[in-house]
Amino acid sequence: MSVTARAAALIVAFLCVVGAGVFVAVYYIGAASQLPTVNYTASGGQVSVALQEDPGNNSATRPSWVTYYTQDPTTKQWLHTTLFTVPAHTRVNMTIYGYDGCTPLRNNYFSQVQGTIGNTVTVQQFNKNNRPLGLPLTESLINSWAHCSVGHTFAIPNIGLYVPVASPNAYNSVNNLCGTFPCTPTSGGAYSLETFSFMSPGPGSYRWQCLIPCGGGFLNGNGGPMQTLGWMTGFMNVVSA
């Protein structure tokens, strides 16, 4: 083979490798961009955001992964995404339905509610028949170690927001977790309802994540859904009000 032919072969091989890399990058970036973003708009200087965390999901490929769902404010449908948009410098009223059972925090410090208005959350638990188990309680700490009462967390570390999300009552949720996803209060599973508020920061993208290592079957529990957008982590996009 002549030197020219060798050089040409090398160049072609190099371009093939580069092309494959570009294809993979575009494929994955494209896949990520297909994740819908739920837009929440302010009303009366406030915006309401609703999420739920489930022990499973309705995807075809990873049905056993735990996941968050985000509610479309217009259709009230639960979308399998963790991307949402809120206006800047606005009071965000969060509602999170906790359908998943308890798992202890690796660092129990995050049992403490931080960064919400008043540094508290309001929690109420319901049984599988959608009946409340007591009155709503205002809590500044939900101790995940003492009572196994935390399912996941909703944390935006860069704005100092750390919220433990209560799990359903442990005794009540035995064999009674929701099995049809996305869950609803009447789908036969015990759940918790948690509300809190915080002020959105200035415009930008803020990652949020769960701090409970809930990626079952992955190293340290922090793989799989913990590291995949659309599952237990996402972005809160803040836009100018």
Add this chain to the structure above:
Amino acid sequence: MSSPETPAAAGGNTPPGREPAHGWRLFAIWLPLSVAACLVIWFVWYPHLPPGRFSTSAAHQQFDIAVLAVSAAPVIIGVVLYFIYAIVVWRAKPGDDRDGEPIFGNVKVQATWIIGTSAIVLWLFVFGTVELIVPAGAGAGEGPSPIWKQSGNQTAAWTPGANDILQVQVIGQQWTWTYRYPQFGGMASTVLDLPVDTPITFHVTSLDVIHSFWAYLLGVKADANPAVDNVAFTTARQTGSFIVRCNELCGIWHAAMTSDGNVMSQTAFKAWATAVQAREKANGTLSALPRYSLTYDPTVIPQLGKDLVQVAGITGAAGYFYGPANPVTP
């Protein structure tokens, strides 16, 4: 006609007797260039070199970089100068295809080379060792049993103005930092607040994978390994803010694993720490935290197992309780 191998050919067409003193020529050019470069490095670059003078360890690192730059500049200038000089002066003339002069050794050159390089290596060894010992590890993690320590009082309670060493535990986990202050009841914070002009001992550890605690402006960097207490020292010299980053690739949010830090007056720090301790005591956080320890085993959660663990069939996301390597849903 002379043979290419004859000494008469040395220096091209120049007779050997009229060969200029190349060594002195080179030295005459090298000396002012080196002096100028060293002056520029010391007086112009040095004050602006990273990581600044925010802390003792940072200032030492800045000093080290400046000294090493001053040490390296004459060497670099000498090499480059010789390279250029050789190209200009000893290049082959057009049409001259004779071989170069055979070299049979030069004691003066060899001795200069051996002594010079040995002196440089010895200087770097001595300087590097001194600069590692004097600033107590130069802000790097020294492992669980540090050899070089910072001076100050080891006390159970920290008092402003008493030269007490402040103990700060740095806990890394995917993907956030937590700081515990054992001299304030083991209270914890997601913000690293520190007092100025106070010897600080960092105890760096991790709850999951390997992270790296990097407070760039403080000149402190120490790996956070699970089940390891990695100790580093510094003393902040100015008040102000800084950022802590993770410097070990640790997963999807590695790049976002940052936290804020503040250096404040000693009295302001005392007030802050006391207030956080009181708040965490009041809301139950302190009693919910594990007893302060230099490392933690996150698979051991003694509170669990006393009551709810006996409830069969509880299925959390990772199966109620997770092991260190592979949490399995039961």
